[in-house]
Amino acid sequence: MLPARTPLASALLFAMVSPIAAHATPDDAGDGGQRKATQLDGVDVHASQVESVSNKFTAPLLDTPKSVSVIPQSVIEQTAAVTLLDALRTVPGITFGAGEGGNPTGDRPFIRGFDSQSDIYVDGIRDAGSQTREVFAIEQIEVIKGPSSAYSGRGSAGGHISLVSKTAKLDDFVAGSIGLGTDNYRRATVDANAVIGDGIAARLNLMKHDADIAGRDEVNNSRWGIAPSIAWGLNGPTQASISHYHMETDDLPDAGGFAYNNPFSSGANLGKNGDGSPIVPNRNAFYGLVDRDFQQTRADITTLNLSHDFGGATLRNIARYGRTRNDYLWTQPDDSKGNPNLYGTVWRRTNARATTTDSLVNQTSLSGTLATGTLQHSYNAGIEYSDEDTQRGSYAIGTVNGLNGTFNPVTGSQSCPTTGAATGYNCTDLANPTPHDPWAAGHHVTRTDPALDIRQKTRTRSAYLFDTVEFNPQWMLNLGARFDDYATRQSNPVTAVTLRNDSTFWNGQAGLVFKPLRNGSIYLSWGTSSTPVGMDGGDGADGISAAVQDLTPQRSRNLELGTKWDLADGRLSLTGAVFATEMSNARVTSDAGTTQNAGRKKVTGAEIGFSGTIAAGWQVFGGYTYLDAVVEDNGFALVDGVYAPSPFNGNAFPNTARHSASLWSTWTPAFAPGLSLGAGANYVDKVYGNVANTKWIPAYTRFDAMVAYEFSKQYGLQLNVQNLTDKTYFTKAYASHYAAIAPGRSATLAFNFKF
Numbered sequence: 001m002l003p004a005r006t007p008l009a010s011a012l013l014f015a016m017v018s019p020i021a022a023h024a025t026p027d028d029a030g031d032g033g034q035r036k037a038t039q040l041d042g043v044d045v046h047a048s049q050v051e052s053v054s055n056k057f058t059a060p061l062l063d064t065p066k067s068v069s070v071i072p073q074s075v076i077e078q079t080a081a082v083t084l085l086d087a088l089r090t091v092p093g094i095t096f097g098a099g100e101g102g103n104p105t106g107d108r109p110f111i112r113g114f115d116s117q118s119d120i121y122v123d124g125i126r127d128a129g130s131q132t133r134e135v136f137a138i139e140q141i142e143v144i145k146g147p148s149s150a151y152s153g154r155g156s157a158g159g160h161i162s163l164v165s166k167t168a169k170l171d172d173f174v175a176g177s178i179g180l181g182t183d184n185y186r187r188a189t190v191d192a193n194a195v196i197g198d199g200i201a202a203r204l205n206l207m208k209h210d211a212d213i214a215g216r217d218e219v220n221n222s223r224w225g226i227a228p229s230i231a232w233g234l235n236g237p238t239q240a241s242i243s244h245y246h247m248e249t250d251d252l253p254d255a256g257g258f259a260y261n262n263p264f265s266s267g268a269n270l271g272k273n274g275d276g277s278p279i280v281p282n283r284n285a286f287y288g289l290v291d292r293d294f295q296q297t298r299a300d301i302t303t304l305n306l307s308h309d310f311g312g313a314t315l316r317n318i319a320r321y322g323r324t325r326n327d328y329l330w331t332q333p334d335d336s337k338g339n340p341n342l343y344g345t346v347w348r349r350t351n352a353r354a355t356t357t358d359s360l361v362n363q364t365s366l367s368g369t370l371a372t373g374t375l376q377h378s379y380n381a382g383i384e385y386s387d388e389d390t391q392r393g394s395y396a397i398g399t400v401n402g403l404n405g406t407f408n409p410v411t412g413s414q415s416c417p418t419t420g421a422a423t424g425y426n427c428t429d430l431a432n433p434t435p436h437d438p439w440a441a442g443h444h445v446t447r448t449d450p451a452l453d454i455r456q457k458t459r460t461r462s463a464y465l466f467d468t469v470e471f472n473p474q475w476m477l478n479l480g481a482r483f484d485d486y487a488t489r490q491s492n493p494v495t496a497v498t499l500r501n502d503s504t505f506w507n508g509q510a511g512l513v514f515k516p517l518r519n520g521s522i523y524l525s526w527g528t529s530s531t532p533v534g535m536d537g538g539d540g541a542d543g544i545s546a547a548v549q550d551l552t553p554q555r556s557r558n559l560e561l562g563t564k565w566d567l568a569d570g571r572l573s574l575t576g577a578v579f580a581t582e583m584s585n586a587r588v589t590s591d592a593g594t595t596q597n598a599g600r601k602k603v604t605g606a607e608i609g610f611s612g613t614i615a616a617g618w619q620v621f622g623g624y625t626y627l628d629a630v631v632e633d634n635g636f637a638l639v640d641g642v643y644a645p646s647p648f649n650g651n652a653f654p655n656t657a658r659h660s661a662s663l664w665s666t667w668t669p670a671f672a673p674g675l676s677l678g679a680g681a682n683y684v685d686k687v688y689g690n691v692a693n694t695k696w697i698p699a700y701t702r703f704d705a706m707v708a709y710e711f712s713k714q715y716g717l718q719l720n721v722q723n724l725t726d727k728t729y730f731t732k733a734y735a736s737h738y739a740a741i742a743p744g745r746s747a748t749l750a751f752n753f754k755f
Helices: 007-023 073-078 084-088 268-272 339-343
Strands: 038-040 043-045 068-071 094-096 109-111 120-122 138-145 159-165 173-181 185-197 200-212 220-232 238-251 294-309 313-334 345-372 375-393 395-397 427-429 445-447 454-472 475-492 497-514 520-531 554-567 572-589 595-615 618-633 636-639 642-645 659-667 675-684 700-710 715-722 730-733 738-741 746-754
Touching: 073 138, 073 659, 084 094, 084 138, 084 159, 109 159, 185 746, 268 339, 313 738, 339 345, 345 395, 572 618, 572 636
Parallel strands: 120 159
Antiparallel strands: 038 043, 068 138, 094 109, 138 159, 173 185, 173 746, 185 200, 200 220, 220 238, 238 294, 294 313, 313 345, 345 375, 345 427, 375 454, 395 445, 454 475, 475 497, 497 520, 520 554, 554 572, 572 595, 595 618, 618 659, 636 642, 659 675, 675 700, 700 715, 715 746, 730 738
């Protein structure tokens, strides 16, 4: 039970008083949830940018009984976000996890405490494979919170993320941006759309990006992308479109960050332990090797979208084929042998991966409205088939004089009492690392034999149905159900072992909505999720193994009470919710030493959100989230040869901030036409890296600023300063060894154009 004055209680109070506040301002009464255009920094924000585009939501967001945050393109542009993780920083309740060798380096958001790396979708279809995603071809980003397998299928214990692509439309325009900045920042984007026939249009998005990382020696990013699309029948009932997305990256990655300050769990060296936070002798220190470390990714995704409007019902079929590749070898500053505290050195532990994922998905749906007596229905029914094939290999490091990238001969173990050539340059100084050591002169990196790669194939067949039943203008019921037939196989040519899991599972969504006024709603909802074994396709944190292959899916359920209000004639949106999410059969070690579905995790929390116009020329976007995430039953652990209840029972979730808040605000003063001023702040509480709660990264507050000036409707300049105070903070806490540091202060100046 939470104390009466917690944010949870405050949010519940907010839910109760909002209708009164709304009723006190009759001019704020909306138009049944349909948003009107508003002005944000000279960019029209229409309903399509603040409403979800998912046809699985059978009511406007105002009347959808679920917490959904929509990041519009205007906020992405104003904050100068260039990656998915940049954009997600504006949504509280999301933290980010790190990767290494077993769990891949790539986008790894945690939503309400649960890993969502495999829960990212593009236009309603799962975006398989580990990636680092860009925003150059993205119209908006939708974050659906709480267990949501009814909407998305397997996983989604904490929610899922849906990216909305830029596609061809009946309009002629050319827009783009050319940017320069500190740390060798160079970026150019073009977004061109043209009507090329009767109901026919084509669109092309291009991007080239190169930059170093502010405050980090040696590290850099380089990528380019192209996303063409063409559509037919945009002015008629039958429409078709085909699109392709291609992006390549070639980075010197900074995944490793800094080692933790507490490697010892027992023995004579306990007195040398620190407090568990990262050791930062110099925030510019880079512990990798410039002539060895790399990360190269590639994504090619083609989508065919067909639809026909019969008048009251629309039949749609979406088919997609995608191939993604994620290859890397990078340095993890490992603390597992206590080198930083014992010797002031760091072991350069290598993490390597070579992964290719092919996916084929087909989704057919029928959506529309109908009446049964006095009841009005808005429905969506569909079937989906998907095949995913992941091939995972690695990179081998050659040996010279018995030395390679994972062994230090000085002690015959993975510790570093010294550095330099005697260790094969596998160890470096903690305070003054040497990233230009001549490592490659004696070591050779080669791709392992693809014939020996681990292969995992996953097939899913699904059917779903959603219906919003309107009893009268004040009451409606939202219902949804999904059935999944799931099968995965993993084969290892080296061991000749095949692992498999076959599961079928149902998930549901139900919510009762009360509308005291046309522009507001109060809802009570329930939803579930299922996380089967191996759902990540062998390319994430939820892999299959001999110990778990026969287990049933982990089940999560969520109960949520919330409210949503559109005020100021639809120009300002306010939301609030309190919720409780429980995973009742988490996979843990039993008292017999086997893995069983016997654990329990629980998250109780509250959130508020706001988006839109407070007053003429003043726009805001942001919110606050409180999460009390507890591992209630972590199973058993082996202690002195006997299995006893886990000592971690009652600990906080890893990768979860108890408090988080974000605010982005822009002001366009009436006395200075064309001028826009923006400022933002992000607060994230302390985050633990492990379930033992012994390794952690501290809380931080980051500030950003923006100044923009439009010379005309066609041209403008925009200056962004990120991390305004040059705050040293960490964004990711890995379970062992290291934490990932954030970039320092940087500034970019962009010339924006639109015709």
